[in-house]
Amino acid sequence: MIKTIKTFFLASLIPLFTVVCLGGYWLVSGLIAYQKQPLQLTEIQTLTVEPGTSVIKLAQQLEQQSLITDSWKVKYLVKLEPKLAHIKTGLYQMIPGDTLEALLKRLYLGQQVVFSITLIEGKTITEWQQTLSTTEHLAKNTDDFNQVLLQNGDTSGLPEGKFYPETFHYHADDNLQTILNRSYTMMQLSLAQAWEGRDPDLALSSPYELLIIASIIEKETGKPEERDWVSAVFNNRLKKGMRLQTDPTVIYGMGERYKGNITRKDLREATAFNTYKIDGLPPTPIAAPSRASLFAAANPAKVNYLYFVSRNDGSHVFSSTLKAHNNAVNEFQRKRK
Structure with missing residues (x-):
């Protein structure tokens, strides 16, 4: 009798178990679908x-x-x-x-x-700030550049040229200071490498002076093959005690007054950045130099050029004498031979 009951009980569980299994199967299948x-x-x-x-x-x-x-x-x-x-x-x-x-x-x-922001080489801190002001999903403050300097023990208050131009990626509401810290560190590493591998005949006394020259090279030419020649002109002039006489420094010193042209009055104006009036280097970089400009500044070409003038197509004519330079100026700037 007991055996019969057990058999009946087990037999009745089979359909129930089947229903439960089928129900579980359909539930899982339904969730997957x-x-x-x-x-x-x-x-x-x-x-x-x-x-x-x-x-x-x-x-x-x-x-x-x-x-x-x-x-x-x-x-x-x-x-x-x-x-x-x-x-x-x-x-x-x-x-x-x-x-x-x-x-x-x-x-x-x-x-x-993932968002991205590009800090473009050859641009100033002011120009970068204008770009960053319109960047979405990035927490930022007006004093981020100087705050990063302080975080890295730089109390100079002179951020120009000290941040590496690069494309940086970030997530929504990341902090701009985090990006700028990376940029600052990258520039310090690149500058240290360039300075360590510098030409022994370089007429510069510190990595910061190298940074200044590199920023001027960056503004003077966009052609990779010319960078070490431009560097050579500046290095040769410094060794001879000649003034750099480079227009980008004048423009930087003019600030917002610059409207696209430099006048004779501008060239005669005594500013800390007017290299037609001051001896040696301007007090700070004038833009963010690329890595290529840093290494060009550290290793000028072995040429005796002292002058260069634009051909108005992005390239330049380089000269070793004032007479040859004046001839090039007449041809390409004054439009006469």
């Missing part, structure tokens, strides 16, 4: 995950925006895949064709939207 459904997107959108946001709350927000349906299923989806619960804060991108699975994977991996 659910997370593979595309989001209801017709264009790229951004999604901000605030601190403290749970994946359940996020799913509810997505449903309120009509991007998904049946957000309650996410509660069971997380039980199926617990890692999906560990979403990271930040700004993310949702693209047409994205599935809920793809979005949640992006969130728990922390694959935030």
Whole structure:
């Protein structure tokens, strides 16, 4: 009798077990199908995950925006895949064709939207600040450059030329000082390398003087093949005690007064940056030099040039004598031979 009851009991459990198994199978299959459904997107959108946001709350927000349906299923989806619960804060991108699975994977991996900012070589701190002022999703202050100097033990208050021009990547609401710290460190490393490998015959006494000359080279020519020749002209002039007489320093000294032309009055004006009036170097760099200009400044070409003049096509004529230089000026600047 007892055996019969046991047999009956076990036999009755089989259908129940089958139902449970089938129910579990259909639930799992349904959840898998659910997370593979595309989001209801017709264009790229951004999604901000605030601190403290749970994946359940996020799913509810997505449903309120009509991007998904049946957000309650996410509660069971997380039980199926617990890692999906560990979403990271930040700004993310949702693209047409994205599935809920793809979005949640992006969130728990922390694959935030990546922004970029380019600090262009040959530009001044003021010009960089104008660019940075319009940069979105980047926490910044008006005194970030000087703050970075202080953080690195530089109390000079002279940021010009001390930051490396490069493209930097960041996430939403990253701090500008973090980027500028990287830029500052990169410039110090490049400057140290250039100074260490400098020509023994270089007429400069410090890495900072090298930085100044490199900034002038950067402004004088954009042609890679000319950089070491321009460097040679400045180095030769310094060794002979000649003034640099370079227009970019005059322009820098004019500041906002510069409107595209330099007059004779400007060349006669006594400013700290007018190298037609002062001996030696200006007091600071006049722009951000590239790595190529740093190394050109450290290793001038072995030529005896003392002058150069623009051909008005980006290139220059280099001369060793004043007579040859004047002839080149007449030909390319005064338009007579």
